[in-house]
Amino acid sequence: MNIPLSSPDIGDLEKKYVMEVLDSQQLCFGEKQREFERKFAEYVGTKYALSVNSGTSGLHLCLLALGLEPWATIATTPFSFIASANCINFVGAELELVDIDDDTLNMDLTRLDTSLLSAVLPVHVFGLPCKIPKMGISIIEDACEALGAPVGTEGDCAVFAFYPNKQITTGEGGMIVTDDKKIYDLCKSMRNQGREGDSFVRLGYNYRLSDINCAVGLAQLERIEEILVKRRQVANWYKERLKDVDWIIVPEDRKSWFVYVIRVKKDRDALMQKLQTKGVQCKNYFQPIHLTPFYRREFGYKEGDFPVAEKVSKETIALPFFNNLTEKQVDYVCEVLQE
Numbered sequence: 001m002n003i004p005l006s007s008p009d010i011g012d013l014e015k016k017y018v019m020e021v022l023d024s025q026q027l028c029f030g031e032k033q034r035e036f037e038r039k040f041a042e043y044v045g046t047k048y049a050l051s052v053n054s055g056t057s058g059l060h061l062c063l064l065a066l067g068l069e070p071w072a073t074i075a076t077t078p079f080s081f082i083a084s085a086n087c088i089n090f091v092g093a094e095l096e097l098v099d100i101d102d103d104t105l106n107m108d109l110t111r112l113d114t115s116l117l118s119a120v121l122p123v124h125v126f127g128l129p130c131k132i133p134k135m136g137i138s139i140i141e142d143a144c145e146a147l148g149a150p151v152g153t154e155g156d157c158a159v160f161a162f163y164p165n166k167q168i169t170t171g172e173g174g175m176i177v178t179d180d181k182k183i184y185d186l187c188k189s190m191r192n193q194g195r196e197g198d199s200f201v202r203l204g205y206n207y208r209l210s211d212i213n214c215a216v217g218l219a220q221l222e223r224i225e226e227i228l229v230k231r232r233q234v235a236n237w238y239k240e241r242l243k244d245v246d247w248i249i250v251p252e253d254r255k256s257w258f259v260y261v262i263r264v265k266k267d268r269d270a271l272m273q274k275l276q277t278k279g280v281q282c283k284n285y286f287q288p289i290h291l292t293p294f295y296r297r298e299f300g301y302k303e304g305d306f307p308v309a310e311k312v313s314k315e316t317i318a319l320p321f322f323n324n325l326t327e328k329q330v331d332y333v334c335e336v337l338q339e
């Protein structure tokens with residue numbers, strides 16, 4: 001049996017909406033983009049939603065819109081996808097990494113000394129909401145792994161992502177949400193080359209998302225409840241089979257699942273090798289950001305800097321996880337794991 005790590009769930013509605021765009025002759029800034037943004041804001045519970053061509057672009061625009069340029073110091077977690085830290089370097093700001101909580105795998109913001117910080121970029125890792133206290137500094141939520149969880153309304157703005165392994169996909173894509181009209185207007189202008197009306201009034205980018213992508217996203221968003229239910233079902237199948245295995249820690253329950261990451265108290269790398277030779281794709285989510293070659297070289301980070309993130313990252317295995325994973329496939333993964 002060969003079981004991929006993730007697999008998109010594209011149905012007839014996605015195809016129908018894409019065909020409507022292709023037939024409409026309006027491939028950008030059309031009806032589907034307006035609908036996708038409108039329904040997305042309504043779903044998350046914010047005033048505004050702005051589509052962009054990736055989660056990474058969305059984070060970049062948010063930091064710029066908040067005025068977080070080279071003088072700023074911005075805190076985030078070393079236990080995340082690398083884009084969470086890279087976006088801070090895009091704007092030339094000072095990156096401050098903060099170690100994680102051993103249970104939730106999120107940054108513990110209650111222990112953060114905010115006096116020297118301009119902003120914090122909390123990540124809702126694997127779909128589990130990171131608790132965000134009132135801090136008196138700018139907050140950009142990296143909600144790229146957490147659509148469907150109660151997130152996205154605590155910060156000044158939040159960003160979601162739609163790569164094919166996320167809860168919903170547009171192929172490539174992302175969404176900025178905010179209640180702040182100023183942030184929305186700035187992001188909207190910078191998404192489209194710094195335009196305001198017919199002139200170019202600031203430095204901008206091309207971070208637009210086409211209507212073809214938005215059509216896929218709109219269909220996926222209309223199916224979000226069904227998608228979240230399917231993912232919770234798969235997570236439950238795993239939990240039933242693995243929760244009593246004494247060398248495995250299963251992840252905490254959550255409303256919205258991004259990936260299914262277990263922690264093992266055995267030789268993780270040997271286990272992953274074994275899974276892969278039996279056709280079970282798996283991954284070591286995450287390699288800590290500070291130990292990647294780029295961050296070691298540019299910022300002098302080394303082993304021991306963030307001990308909890310490092311310990312956790314040596315124990316984790318992301319198992320195959322997607323909407324249409326069957327109970328039989330889950331059985332097979334769990335059997336191979338316990339062999």
Ligand SMILES: *Cc1c(COP(=O)(O)O)cnc(C)c1O
Pocket residue numbers: 053054055056057080081083084123142144145161162163173174
């Ligand atoms: C996926 C992801 C991103 C970036 O999304 P892209 O659309 O791939 O640019 C950012 N942060 C986290 C935590 C992610 O998981």
